Amino acid sequence: MSVRKRTWTGHGVQKEAWIVTYFDTKGVKRQKTFAKKRDADTFASKTDVEVREGIHIADRDSITVKQAGKLWITTGEGEGLERSTIEQRKRHLKFHIEDFIGDKLVSKMTVPLIREFEDQLREAGRSPAMVKKVLVSLGGILGDAVERGLAMRNSVRDMRQRRNGKEKRQEKRQKGKLKVGVHIPTPAEIRTILPTLEGHWRPLLITDIFSGMRSSELRGLRWVDVDLEGRAINVCQRADEYGKIGRPKSEAGERTIPIPPIVVNTLREWRLVCPRRDTGKVDDAGNPIMELHYVFPNGKGNLESHANIVNRALKPALVKAGVSIDTGKVDKDGNPIMRAKYTGLHSLRHFYASWCINRKADGGLELPVKSVQERLGHSSIQMTLDTYGHLFPRGDDADELAAAERSLLG
Structure with a gap:
C-alpha cells in the first residue's frame, strides 16, 4: 500500500x-x-x-444497488419463487430502494449507510412495518451480491444479528397477543354466524370455520382431495393471488385435517350443485365436457379470488349475523351503516386454532400443542406456541389453586 x-x-x-x-x-x-x-x-x-x-472489493469490480437488485430478482425467478414474491421484490426495489440508494455501490453499503437509509425511509413516510420489509429485501440484494463476488459483506445481516433480540421484543410488544373477541371470533359469535350462512358461500365458510385452512388452500382445494367417507380433507396444493397452483407454503402445509359431521354433510350437499369447469373437450354430440374440479370455484368452475371471498362472503355474513361494528354513519334511509367486526378470513383460522386448544368442558377439542401444529400446517411447533401459546389452558387457575391449598393446609 x-x-x-x-x-x-x-x-x-x-x-x-x-x-x-x-x-x-x-x-x-x-x-x-x-x-x-x-x-x-x-x-x-x-x-x-x-x-x-x-x-x-474494488469499485470497478462492484455494481450499484439498482443493478444488484435486478440480479436478485433474476435469481428469484431462476429459483422458481412464486409470482407474488417476485412482484414484491420488484415493488420494493422500484418504490423504496432505487430512489434512495440505487446509485450506491453494493461494496460500499456499510452499516452507517444502511442506518441512514432507514432514517430516509422513515422521513419519507414509510411505516415501521414497511421499513422492516424493505430492509429484508435489501439484505437479500446484498446477500445475492456477496454470492456473486460483487460484495464481501452483507451489512444488513450484520446489523440485524445485533438487533435481532431487541427487534423481536419490540415487535411482540407492538403486536400484542391475539385476543378472543378482538382478533378471534368467540364461540358465541360462531354460533350466531352459522345459522345465517346461505347460498354458495355457505359451504366455504363452514369448511373454513371447522378446518382452519388458509385462503390459498381453500381456493386450491380439489374434490379429489376431499374424503367424505373418511371425514377428512387432504391439503396438497394452494392457489396464489395470481391464480397459480403450487405446493403448500411449507412441507408441514401438506397435511390431513379431520372434519366434523357439519362439514361432511354440507360438502356432500354442495357437491351435487357445485359448478363444473369446462375441460375444453366435447362429447360425441358436440357438447362441452364439464368436470367437477375445485371445491369452492367461481360460477364457471374456475378458481375463486381471495377478494371475492372476503368482500362477498365473509364481511356480508358477519354483518348479517350482527357480528359487526357501527361505523357512525347512516344510509339514505337513516339506518346505521355497520361493518364486519372481523375483516380478514384469517380470523376464522384463528377461531379454529382456539377451538382445537379450548378445554372439552368449554366446547373445545383440548388437543395437545403438537396436534394443533399439525392441523394448522405450521412449519414448527414454536410458531404455534408463539401465536397461540397464551390460549392453552393453564394449570394454575383459581379453582385448582384453591384445591391445592386445601390439600396442603387441610
Whole structure:
C-alpha cells in the first residue's frame, strides 16, 4: 500500500493529485486517485484493513444497488419463487430502494449507510412495518451480491444479528397477543354466524370455520382431495393471488385435517350443485365436457379470488349475523351503516386454532400443542406456541389453586 503525490502542468497551470497504489485480495494491482492527501490517506488506511481481512472489493469490480437488485430478482425467478414474491421484490426495489440508494455501490453499503437509509425511509413516510420489509429485501440484494463476488459483506445481516433480540421484543410488544373477541371470533359469535350462512358461500365458510385452512388452500382445494367417507380433507396444493397452483407454503402445509359431521354433510350437499369447469373437450354430440374440479370455484368452475371471498362472503355474513361494528354513519334511509367486526378470513383460522386448544368442558377439542401444529400446517411447533401459546389452558387457575391449598393446609 503506497500513497504518492503526482504533479503536472496543464495549460500553464501546475496541478497535483494523490495516488494510492495497492494489491487487492486477488493480487491484482489497483490504483485510485484523490485530489486531497487527507482523502487518499483515509482510503489507504481503510483499504489496507479490508484487504488484510479479505473483504475488499474494488469499485470497478462492484455494481450499484439498482443493478444488484435486478440480479436478485433474476435469481428469484431462476429459483422458481412464486409470482407474488417476485412482484414484491420488484415493488420494493422500484418504490423504496432505487430512489434512495440505487446509485450506491453494493461494496460500499456499510452499516452507517444502511442506518441512514432507514432514517430516509422513515422521513419519507414509510411505516415501521414497511421499513422492516424493505430492509429484508435489501439484505437479500446484498446477500445475492456477496454470492456473486460483487460484495464481501452483507451489512444488513450484520446489523440485524445485533438487533435481532431487541427487534423481536419490540415487535411482540407492538403486536400484542391475539385476543378472543378482538382478533378471534368467540364461540358465541360462531354460533350466531352459522345459522345465517346461505347460498354458495355457505359451504366455504363452514369448511373454513371447522378446518382452519388458509385462503390459498381453500381456493386450491380439489374434490379429489376431499374424503367424505373418511371425514377428512387432504391439503396438497394452494392457489396464489395470481391464480397459480403450487405446493403448500411449507412441507408441514401438506397435511390431513379431520372434519366434523357439519362439514361432511354440507360438502356432500354442495357437491351435487357445485359448478363444473369446462375441460375444453366435447362429447360425441358436440357438447362441452364439464368436470367437477375445485371445491369452492367461481360460477364457471374456475378458481375463486381471495377478494371475492372476503368482500362477498365473509364481511356480508358477519354483518348479517350482527357480528359487526357501527361505523357512525347512516344510509339514505337513516339506518346505521355497520361493518364486519372481523375483516380478514384469517380470523376464522384463528377461531379454529382456539377451538382445537379450548378445554372439552368449554366446547373445545383440548388437543395437545403438537396436534394443533399439525392441523394448522405450521412449519414448527414454536410458531404455534408463539401465536397461540397464551390460549392453552393453564394449570394454575383459581379453582385448582384453591384445591391445592386445601390439600396442603387441610
